[in-house]
Amino acid sequence: MFSAKTVIRDLEKIRRQVPLVHNITNFVVMNLTANALLSIGASPVMAHAVEEVEEMVGLASAVVINIGTLSRHWVEAMEKAITAAEKKNIPVILDPVGAGATSYRTATARRLLETGRVAIIRGNGSEIRALLDAGARTKGVDSLEGPEAAVETARLLSEKYGCAVSISGPVDIIVRSEETVRIGNGHPLMPRVTGLGCTASALTGAFAAVDSNYLEAAAGAMIVMGICGELAAEQARGPASFELHFLDWLHNIGEKEIRERIKIFL
Numbered sequence: 001m002f003s004a005k006t007v008i009r010d011l012e013k014i015r016r017q018v019p020l021v022h023n024i025t026n027f028v029v030m031n032l033t034a035n036a037l038l039s040i041g042a043s044p045v046m047a048h049a050v051e052e053v054e055e056m057v058g059l060a061s062a063v064v065i066n067i068g069t070l071s072r073h074w075v076e077a078m079e080k081a082i083t084a085a086e087k088k089n090i091p092v093i094l095d096p097v098g099a100g101a102t103s104y105r106t107a108t109a110r111r112l113l114e115t116g117r118v119a120i121i122r123g124n125g126s127e128i129r130a131l132l133d134a135g136a137r138t139k140g141v142d143s144l145e146g147p148e149a150a151v152e153t154a155r156l157l158s159e160k161y162g163c164a165v166s167i168s169g170p171v172d173i174i175v176r177s178e179e180t181v182r183i184g185n186g187h188p189l190m191p192r193v194t195g196l197g198c199t200a201s202a203l204t205g206a207f208a209a210v211d212s213n214y215l216e217a218a219a220g221a222m223i224v225m226g227i228c229g230e231l232a233a234e235q236a237r238g239p240a241s242f243e244l245h246f247l248d249w250l251h252n253i254g255e256k257e258i259r260e261r262i263k264i265f266l
Helices: 006-018 030-040 053-059 073-089 103-115 125-130 147-160 195-208 214-233 241-251 255-261
Strands: 022-023 043-046 064-068 091-097 120-124 164-168 172-176 179-183
Touching: 006 030, 006 043, 006 214, 006 255, 022 030, 022 053, 022 073, 022 195, 030 195, 030 241, 043 053, 043 064, 053 073, 064 073, 064 195, 073 091, 073 103, 091 103, 103 125, 103 241, 120 147, 120 195, 120 214, 125 147, 125 179, 147 164, 147 241, 164 195, 172 214, 172 241, 179 214, 195 214, 214 241, 214 255
Parallel strands: 022 043, 022 064, 064 091, 091 120, 120 164
Antiparallel strands: 164 172, 172 179
16 A cells, blocks of 8 residues: 555665656756756756667666657657657656647647657646647646546546556646545645746656656655655745755655655545
């Protein structure tokens, strides 16, 4: 059964194994996500050139695909990365940033899902619904719907693609087929910092690199994110200092904080 013990075990594995997480992500968040991965104990690489992406995937323990700033060449690199990762049985995390906002963005996210095996899809409620529902809409990259509205879509996606689905919101919901984990950790300051959703996807990659049970990996990442957010908010005066303290807590979080603060509902 999923518990604090699982999260603590996987966090220790990340720090011991230092997995390389290959990110094809957007310009806005590269620095924050790289620092977050370093802080938790993983090793980040941000490589998106078509000419080297397959070779880089071969060195990685997980691949994170984030469609935040799309371009034709980046999409080609994403497709090559997913195909290469499937051949080497490397987990892929797909963050369909802004799916539902434009037809190009939605179509790209759907096409990437069909390109090769994805281990975990992580997004907000609107983004998750847009992957199957043509009528679902997103406000830029922000959700217009809560995570509960996307649970049935997440279940259908999980069954269709054999993946776990991580839905972020005030309560994070992780779905894999008929299994569901709800996580109550987090703080209202978190959405005020650009890129923390993308950071959640990068950290999900780190957890997936050390835990092939992808429901556990997705839940562990969101629990650590949420607890670090709570701890950072206790010291922060606003979004800028929150980001600083958040990275510090990713570095310092341990068994004590996880056991004392974890909020899961199975």
